[in-house]
Amino acid sequence: GNSVTQMEGPVTLSEEAFLTINCTYTATGYPSLFWYVQYPGEGLQLLLKATKADDKGSNKGFEATYRKETTSFHLEKGSVQVSDSAVYFCALIYNFNKFYFGSGTKLNVKP
């Protein structure tokens, strides 16, 4: 079946540190992959996406590359800020609008 596995959090970093949040998936066929971010008390916002192998999604300094060979879509940012503190969800879409979410990874960035 289809599923998404994320690294467990929380992840605590100092400001300007490098961030990696691992995400791997299992899927039949070729899903599209997404990262969503949830700030405290809010819904989810799309952060970035990639629709085919080797695509790189990027937004607000965050990047993730769709790696078919390793079935991964790791989220990276070169220099995190306090304002990046949130919960990050990796997700895949398959079979038209059927979304599968990872369990979420909470990021805490300290000044």
Added chain:
Amino acid sequence: GAVVSQHPSRVICKSGTSVKIECRSLDFQATTMFWYRQFPKKSLMLMATSNEGSKATYEQGVEKDKFLINHASLTLSTLTVTSAHPEDSSFYICSAATTGDSNSPLHFGNGTRLTVT
């Protein structure tokens, strides 16, 4: 573009009463909306898929008589938690997809924090 508005953002109700949550797509038409429930420190659990003009499709284990979903127009879906109990307290999030693109991301409302006392 693609804004989804959810109302109310917070609601407190007494046990046994019913609560209605609205989800609106403000600048696009959504033939399909999704309702999720989020438990503390857990991922989102898809409750049901709401299709305009037809009955909702519920995920396994979700009581359709307890969580009533109505998708009366292309821009509005409602979730009614009937006879609420404290265990129904949770964060409920709706989402919608623009049509015609199987790679289209979901657009989420800001969620509703339901507390049943």
